[in-house]
Amino acid sequence: MSRNCLDIGTIQAFLDGETRGDETAAISDHISTCDACAMMLAEADEETSFVMAAVESDVNTLVPTQRLWSRINDAIEEERTKVSFWHRAYAGLTSLMAGPSLATAAVVLVLFGFFAFVFIPGGGLDAPANQIAAVPQQTAAPVNNPTQAVPPIENETPTSSDIAEAQPDAMPPSTTEPRAEPARSIQASYRPERATRPAGGDFRPVNALYVPGEDSYLNTIETLKASYDSQKDRVLSPSSRVAFERDLAVVENSIKQMREVVRKNPNNQAARQVLYSSYQDKIDLLNSVGQKEELLASLQ
Amino acid sequence: MRSFISSSVFSAVLLFAAAVNAQTPQAPPVPRTPHVPPTPRVAPAAPSFPGQTTDTELRVAAERNVNLKFCISEGTLKINGWDRNEVRIFARSGRKFGIRVLERSPESGNATWIWATPTAIEGQTAANRGECLSGETIEMDVPHGATLNFQGRSATTSVDSVHKVSLKIVEGNISLRNITGGISATALQGDLIVSNSSGSVSLDSTTGNVIAYGVKPLETSDLLKVKTNSGSIMLQRVGHRQIEANSITGSLQFEGGFLVGGIYNFKTSNGAIRMLVPENGSCTVSAAYGFGSFNAAIPVETVTENVTPGGKIVVARIGSGELCNVSLTTSSGRILIARLEPKN
Numbered sequence: 001m002s003r004n005c006l007d008i009g010t011i012q013a014f015l016d017g018e019t020r021g022d023e024t025a026a027i028s029d030h031i032s033t034c035d036a037c038a039m040m041l042a043e044a045d046e047e048t049s050f051v052m053a054a055v056e057s058d059v060n061t062l063v064p065t066q067r068l069w070s071r072i073n074d075a076i077e078e079e080r081t082k083v084s085f086w087h088r089a090y091a092g093l094t095s096l097m098a099g100p101s102l103a104t105a106a107v108v109l110v111l112f113g114f115f116a117f118v119f120i121p122g123g124g125l126d127a128p129a130n131q132i133a134a135v136p137q138q139t140a141a142p143v144n145n146p147t148q149a150v151p152p153i154e155n156e157t158p159t160s161s162d163i164a165e166a167q168p169d170a171m172p173p174s175t176t177e178p179r180a181e182p183a184r185s186i187q188a189s190y191r192p193e194r195a196t197r198p199a200g201g202d203f204r205p206v207n208a209l210y211v212p213g214e215d216s217y218l219n220t221i222e223t224l225k226a227s228y229d230s231q232k233d234r235v236l237s238p239s240s241r242v243a244f245e246r247d248l249a250v251v252e253n254s255i256k257q258m259r260e261v262v263r264k265n266p267n268n269q270a271a272r273q274v275l276y277s278s279y280q281d282k283i284d285l286l287n288s289v290g291q292k293e294e295l296l297a298s299l300q
Numbered sequence: 301m302r303s304f305i306s307s308s309v310f311s312a313v314l315l316f317a318a319a320v321n322a323q324t325p326q327a328p329p330v331p332r333t334p335h336v337p338p339t340p341r342v343a344p345a346a347p348s349f350p351g352q353t354t355d356t357e358l359r360v361a362a363e364r365n366v367n368l369k370f371c372i373s374e375g376t377l378k379i380n381g382w383d384r385n386e387v388r389i390f391a392r393s394g395r396k397f398g399i400r401v402l403e404r405s406p407e408s409g410n411a412t413w414i415w416a417t418p419t420a421i422e423g424q425t426a427a428n429r430g431e432c433l434s435g436e437t438i439e440m441d442v443p444h445g446a447t448l449n450f451q452g453r454s455a456t457t458s459v460d461s462v463h464k465v466s467l468k469i470v471e472g473n474i475s476l477r478n479i480t481g482g483i484s485a486t487a488l489q490g491d492l493i494v495s496n497s498s499g500s501v502s503l504d505s506t507t508g509n510v511i512a513y514g515v516k517p518l519e520t521s522d523l524l525k526v527k528t529n530s531g532s533i534m535l536q537r538v539g540h541r542q543i544e545a546n547s548i549t550g551s552l553q554f555e556g557g558f559l560v561g562g563i564y565n566f567k568t569s570n571g572a573i574r575m576l577v578p579e580n581g582s583c584t585v586s587a588a589y590g591f592g593s594f595n596a597a598i599p600v601e602t603v604t605e606n607v608t609p610g611g612k613i614v615v616a617r618i619g620s621g622e623l624c625n626v627s628l629t630t631s632s633g634r635i636l637i638a639r640l641e642p643k644n
Contacts, residue, residue: 243529243530246549247549250549250569250570254569254590257590257610257632258590258610261608261610261611262611264610265608265611268610270589270606270612271608271611273588273611273613273629274588277569278569281548285529288506295468295470295486295488298451299371299373299451299452299470
């Protein structure tokens with residue numbers, strides 16, 4: 001240590017940023033050439049870091065430092081500058097309307113606009129109504145996309161009209177717009193949610209999360225459903241198919257109801273038990289078609 | 301001159317009439333109906349089968365525990381057990397068939413395994429001959445100890461007093477009585493009725509109802525399994541300790557007492573579950589239902605009751621509740637436990 005070495009107070013002030021500019025430059029020059037002062041600076045820096053790490057949480061949360069106060073004040077000032085457009089417009093109008101001539105002119109202008117809107121032929125109050133009424137006629141045209149034209153029965157409670165619609169003989173003759181074919185409505189009666197999920201990736205929306213074990217049921221059902229789709233035309237007679245679709249709709253409705261309950265309360269053991277039971281019913285139903293085809297094939 | 305004038309006028313009239321006749325459209329000629337001799341009255345024709353139809357009766361000596369396998373395409377099938385060591389098959393107005401002995405007893409030489417199959421007629425190959433019997437009525441008499449294994453397409457079937465039956469019918473009702481060694485029956489479109497039988501019983505129907513009464517196990521572990529999609533299930537005086545009954549849209553009814561160590565599972569998706577049991581029984585009932593209801597018309601002690609919207613589980617005891625377990629599951633059906641009236 002030489003006579004020109006720095007004392008610990010100066011070094012601490014240097015670390016805290018309390019020295020002036022010229023002092024800071026002189027201290028930096030000295031430290032760069034004096035090993036003892038550099039060592040002392042390093043030790044002081046280490047001690048400061050240790051202490052600050054220990055009291056950091058208390059300092060940051062309990063004590064509003066000057067920096068915090070300055071940030072708060074800056075934020076307040078920024079909010080003041082962010083006055084909304086409508087406030088400014090209101091303030092401008094208020095100042096303008098202070099003059100009576102301008103206020104009168106504005107009232108006359110508003111009245112003129114109102115009468116023009118009401119009494120001008122071809123416009124006014126009738127026009128929007130006509131436009132709105134025309135919209136459903138345009139959008140009611142049949143959609144070619146079968147996935148949109150025929151909504152899945154799974155999301156609806158099966159009714160007698162649904163069953164009648166699925167039966168070709170019971171279809172009333174179409175008198176207005178063309179409708180989806182009965183056979184298509186039967187085919188579209190079951191659309192598993194998994195099939196509608198986007199391909200690729202592991203995207204699963206929050207409301208489609210599975211309860212434990214549900215995934216394996218869905219996988220099995222998906223496999224059997226693909227098999228059923230390929231077999232139903234040659235295995236099931238029309239009457240059998242109507243009965244089958246009716247049973248399937250009942251089971252799917254049950255699955256839908258119980259799934260909603262389980263989604264809301266995954267700990268509802270009773271609902272889960274009934275849900276699994278309904279899944280098993282659906283598997284048995286789809287499996288029965290395969291069994292029938294097997295039996296028919298053995299009788300050929 | 302006068303005659304010339306009159307003849308000229310007459311000729312002119314004729315020409316005018318001919319011209320008018322030529323202008324008038326002609327009616328189409330009526331086709332002549334050929335003379336058809338009256339159709340002779342004949343008896344109603346038998347069902348049309350490929351090949352020759354005739355009445356056929358065959359007999360073969362068989363062991364008491366003979367196995368018989370065959371297939372039936374259509375007709376009414378009646379199988380009865382008898383005390384003779386002989387198999388007799390009779391087909392009325394059906395295809396010719398033969399009995400092939402696949403295996404014989406080394407001691408007696410009687411058949412132990414028989415296959416009834418149509419015989420080939422001229423011009424038929426094995427491929428287009430098929431393997432299924434057909435006829436207006438097919439009757440079989442087999443030893444009481446016989447085991448039957450057959451399939452059918454469209455057949456009304458009744459089996460009585462044999463040892464064991466395994467059958468699958470696509471269309472047609474099935475009636476099984478006095479089967480002593482177990483039943484496995486599938487009727488895809490048709491009702492299934494089983495009475496006074498024993499052994500392990502499996503009854504499966506797609507659209508038909510299933511009725512079982514007076515059925516009991518041969519061994520303690522024998523299972524009674526009943527399943528239908530859209531039919532109803534009725535179990536009456538059933539002695540099995542393990543019962544699984546499942547209907548999807550049909551209802552389910554059980555009448556009888558619970559047995560010691562019994563495990564009963566009844567499940568329906570949309571139908572009702574109705575249990576008629578003695579009031580003095582002892583069983584623990586676990587009823588799980590989604591949007592249905594649970595009612596007990598006999599004294600039960602509720603052990604736990606977890607009722608939440610859309611899912612309820614009620615565990616209740618009948619008596620001490622120690623002797624058996626009953627599980628009732630329905631999604632939107634009703635569950636009712638009522639008292640079985642004792643019969644005098």
